[in-house]
Amino acid sequence: MRKWIIALCSIPVVVSMMGCASTQNKEKADLYLRMGSSLIEEGNYPSALSALLKAQEYDPKNPLIMNNLGQVYFLRERYDLAEKQFRRAVTTQPNYTDARNNLSRVLIEEGKYADAEKELDIVLSDLTYGSADRAYINLGLAKFNQKQYPQAEQAFAKALKAKNDDCVASNYYGRSIFEQKDYGRAVEALDRAIGFCQKNLFDEPHYFSALAYYRLGDKSKASARFEELNKYYPDGKYREKAKGMLDLLRKGH
Structure with missing residues (x-):
């Protein structure tokens, strides 16, 4: 029941995000990113990690690769490495709301609730974000884990309003x-x-x-x-x- 909280990158936009890489490196990075993303979906996390690390070698500044690496590290329960990748993604692309929401989930797992809620404030202020339900779930988890149950109830109710x-x-x-x-x-x-x-x-x-x-x-x-x-x-x-x-x-x- 972990996958719901982490968002994979949207593969069709990879090419447009890789303008800084050479054409050859861009193609190789795209190939390994697609491979790694498919392997995550299959639950083959070691092979996914290998593919995504290879993708990052070819395009080290690509925030989509960082986001998917963060997902694999999260699923392998290496929260320190997941946090590092998600932070890099939102530093590289501050409006990358999916990665910021993913960062908040890692921070919740690490017990850094105040930091998580700061990130979620930014996520929920993005009115263009199409997955507000996941952000409200993360906010609910942050409140629930702090035993703030009325606030948790309110957050989960908002998530259900978006996706019942x-x-x-x-x-x-x-x-x-x-x-x-x-x-x-x-x-x-x-x-x-x-x-x-x-x-x-x-x-x-x-x-x-x-x-x-x-x-x-x-x-x-x-x-x-x-x-x-x-x-x-x-x-x-x-x-x-x-x-x-x-x-x-x-x-x-």
């Missing part, structure tokens, strides 16, 4: 409400999130929906949700916790 079927925004919108102990609204939001997240094999809304029903005293629905989680997500992150809760419920707690 987003799995991550739906899940964290529900979780933000759950953390405010408003379990009635939480189950409504999390039950919606289940429908959006099932195709992504993301079991978190199932688990927190079950917990919300449990907190509401509806043990029947809580049990049903926990059982569904075990059925549909045999390798899910929350499977063991769900089993533990089912054992608890069967004992009459």
Whole structure:
């Protein structure tokens, strides 16, 4: 569930962005950039990294290559290197809003919430940016991780207004409400999130929906949700916790 937060470069504009490179180097950089981008989509991150580093050798000042390198480093959990590449991208091209949004996500992962929010202020001030939903998701994550749950709820609501079927925004919108102990609204939001997240094999809304029903005293629905989680997500992150809760419920707690 990491890819949603990072934006690949738009390959068709690569040629126009490479004017400073020689024609031959431009063609080679373009080839390796396309190759690296395809490999990222395939989940082959080591080979993607090799291709993109080669692209950067041929065109070291290309912000699109920097952005995709930042993505690979993020996916390999080398946040220091990801931050470096995204910062280089926005320094080279200050209006590269996708790269700035990606930078904010890395900063959130590093716990640098104030810095992330400064970058997101710039991102959200760009009225031409076509992925405001992703920026609001990142803002929501920054607030959620700081336990500022009402602000997180507001940010995720704005993300859903832009894209109402987003799995991550739906899940964290529900979780933000759950953390405010408003379990009635939480189950409504999390039950919606289940429908959006099932195709992504993301079991978190199932688990927190079950917990919300449990907190509401509806043990029947809580049990049903926990059982569904075990059925549909045999390798899910929350499977063991769900089993533990089912054992608890069967004992009459």
